[in-house]
Amino acid sequence: MLSGILVFNQKGENLIFRAFRPDCRPRLADIFRIQVISNPQVRSPILTLGSTTFSHVKHENIYISAVTKSNANAAIVFEFLYRFISLGKGYFSKFDEEAVKNNFVLIYELLDEILDFGYPQNTDVDVLKLYITPDNISSAIRSTSQPTSQALADTSRITSQATGAQSWRRGDIKYRKNEAFVDVIEDVNLLMSATGTILRADVSGHIVMRAYLTGTPECKFGLNDQLLLNQSADAPNPGITGNVDGSRKATKAAAGSVELEDCQFHQCVQLSKFDADRTISFIPPDGEFELMRYRATSNINLPFRVHAIVRELGTTRVEYSIAIKSNFGPKLFATNVTIRIPTPLNTASTTIRTTQGKAKYEPSENCIVWKISRFAGGSEYVCSAEAQLGSTTSQKVWSRPPLSLGFSLLMFTSSGLLVRYLKVFEKGGYSSVKWVRYMTRAGSYEIRF
């Protein structure tokens, strides 16, 4: 498996070098620097030299590289590197060169804990935070000087939790007010051709939950998932099983059901149960976590329609006429709508007129950015612009990158997904309050022209 983890900055300085196996030699850092960092031609994230394989990812301004000498599991390697990054983010809020330099002791400590002999161990940030803490002087558990019985009980509890079946939750959590927040967040991906046909439209959604619940509650979660609904319709007494707990009628799709292409769950969800009868049941970790991700590809409601006409007039001018129309109920409104209209690299100046919002030419990004802070449903706005091009020596044609959109829209789901119920069962038998929120954002919302 992994022989070592190396972290570099952009200049190629080695910030972290942690070998897990004897075959990871210090010299390898130089090789990586020469072969990857100072080599602009690298076109693959995996590089094998001799029998040494470097797999690297770049994050912010650092390179993180895993070294292996065996036929390692490449999927694990990259998953692990990304997990390492998110761990870094969880600890230092930002995982970049500065964070690494300031916290290198802690990072060594983390690496020691999450990898043993090159095999990934528990990488759950919440659990790790229990016994690897950023501030050095903290809690009694870290000091072995006078082992009080309390401290001992603590450590054995922590360690058994780090390895236990529910490694994600402590047993002794207490809240005065038991609350659970469910956020359904959907990213709409769209690829539309120049002629207006939809080449690809899908939704990748995730459901983020913030659970503030006492004890070890068992939760059951229901969606208007087509397979599940069909199933319950087949049952002798279909009934209206789950009255939606905290949800409001958000869209007209509420009546219908959604066909989920695929879903993936947080490790707390009992996959075998889902496989058997599509119920989502779990014991949630404390605080915020991503409960599930899903993908839907059929019946996607596109919140915006964009109609773009771009004409290149000779070699000196490009004329734009962009119309954007919102496609959702008039009571809703989208916020932070940004439309990026690419311009040729040799654009000298622009003239822009818009019917709503502000548009500005951003030379550094080679595009006109048109921002509309509040976009009500059922309305349509137009932007017409012209770009004057400077003369250029390069004969390269303009690649016409696609126009892209960014927005966020509350109380709307592109896939039509709804939360039908969230039930919490706990020995204490307390009642809990649940909140549901829906949001649709732009994933890669691209329109070719």
Add this chain to the structure above:
Amino acid sequence: MAMNRVRNAFAPPRKGETFELRAGLVSQYAYERKEAIQKTIMAMTLGKDVSALFPDVLKNIATPDLDQKKLVYLYLMNYAKSHPDLCILAVNTFVQDSEDPNPLVRALAIRTMGCIRVDKMIDYMEDPLRKTLRDESPYVRKTAAICVAKLFDLNPTMCIDNGFLEALQEMIGDPNPMVVANSVQALAEINESAPETKALQVNNNSLKKMLMALNECTEWGRVTILTVLAEYKSADMKEAEHICERVVPQFQHVNSSVVLSAVKAVFLHMRYINAETAKSYLKKMAPPLVTLVSSAPEVQYVALRNIDLLLQKQPDILSKELRVFFCKYNDPPYVKFQKLEIMVRIANESNVDQLLAELKEYALEVDMDFVRRAVKAIGQVAIKIESASERCVNALLDLINSKVNYVVQEVIVIIKDIFRKYPGYEGIIPTLCKCIDELDEPNARASLIWIVGEYAEKISNAGDILAGFVDGFSEEFSQTQLQILTAVVKLFLKRPQAAQGLVQKVLQAATADCDNPDIRDRAFVYWRLLSNTTDQNAPKNIILSEKPPITTTIKSLPPALLDRLLLELSTLASVYHKPPEQFVGQGRFGADAVQQAAIEEQMQNARENPIAAVAAAQAAGGQAPQEVQNNAENLLDIDFDGAAPASTAEKPLNGMTGLEGLAGTPQRVESPAVGTSSQPPANNNLDDLLGVFGNGNATTSSSGFGGMSDNDIMNGFASMDLSGSQQPPPPQQQLQGASKKTNEDLLSLF
């Protein structure tokens, strides 16, 4: 005085970083000591040699501060090798720590002990390890389980004699899922490095245990268990069914490596269950695979390479999912290229329109490499799906009209292939001939000349076109020369009166003024054939013989290799599409194997870098030689220092030269072999190189010649794959090119 001076010279320096660190390490204040340790570790990371501080750091090992202890341990692990004797001083602390009431400390001690690879330490490990394996805390047990693997790596006999393997095998039944996973992992590693120990024998009982743990352990543990399950040979159909049933829920896991491992396990066990159920599993497999395509680009790349493999075995699992593989504007190139390949693989009659529209879009982008591949993909689709061929050809003609130079050239090459499958599209030849002056790549020129030769009787001015090429014969690339030769002879056979003079001229030029033996030889063969008087029809029968149409231009792996790689799903082997022994060195190679590895690695470097791969495949001008030179440099950069671990220092038994003798690891030999080449070793390499090339291409060959790429086999396209650039390519390549050409020349005659 003198004595004093000498003493001073040997005394530790009184200033400098090391001195300051040392002062800090022995300070009376705890916080100063801790700070000094931190600084020492920092210096160690930067690559400075701070091993001189070993005794001073060691003094700080007995500390109640867990942070500090971890740092000292980290230092120990790094420098234990340089001070094996002093390590003995740390043993006591380790042994004490392994009995500490705090499980974190116990685990830390046993984890670190395993990483200190010094004989003396190993002697003391036995007792603590035995205790910790039975520790009450699962956290300590799971750490100890891995430690057994560490110990086995250091000293297998001691590990076996003490019964640690049996202990591990027992631990598969541990109530804690993570302990189970780590025990399985440790056993799997031991089993792999020393199969004779039979460390991991899955039986009914342990299978049950693992399946239980599967649902409960961490994501990484799941991968471990799934991998072992995939390798397990199920006893009967029922067992296979049971395994599939239990594994399928893991498709829904958020971690893509779990998903891929689950896919692997199900895919391999599916072979033993009835077809109906297997089909339903295949269906369930598609959505999670598609989901992987929306993950981070690197993960995506691994997933795409694996999907490629799966598709070669089961071509129709993703046929409805074409849209998912459409390239996004900011996908990194390696992802884009792979997506293109997959799209072509899943193309069928129902989605071909969609695909074609998309490919046309790509062909208008500006990234040259990507555009070429897109054009190539259109050609592959045309040849794959007969009903779509006309649309594809029209699309290609549109692209010719775009007048973008590199697009036109690529289109010509592709159309040549299309003619080899559908000879009926001759109506487009005039359009092709119009761009004759724009072609400057040997490959494109050769393709066009082949087309002219093949349809000589239908092109009225074929003679004029070829005459133009014959005039500049000596300046052409050798592969183009070969084509000119063949085309002129074809023209002569079809219309003797038109080409009488031309054929004389070209044969003269090829035999008298040409240095390249391949061209000369081919010319001589033609000459003799043409001057043969006994059988007037012989030349026609041979040179104009009917050629069977090609069936596909999509590259696939040979079935045996494919089956092999399916066992390796989600590993590096599956990313490279090569069996692991080709890139994993054990440091115990014999001389031949070392050389083999060197060659293969060079090829692999070329393949890794898609540009280079294209260059190798298409001989795109000067790119290839440059790349090879690059590689040579790469190799030279590697490791000439003596940092090799002691274990690899054993020399190969039959080292032939001093160079081989030097080598403990493969990479150190290849540098001389590549760097200086043109020596006898390079000659040896030749066969291997050819072998490898042959493997790569052989499968696409549609005829029985085998071993040659289909590109070359039918039409005398000799050396199409190889560089024909004007700059002298590195000797190795030249040699390789030469011998390959000879082979093919002969073949092309028939």
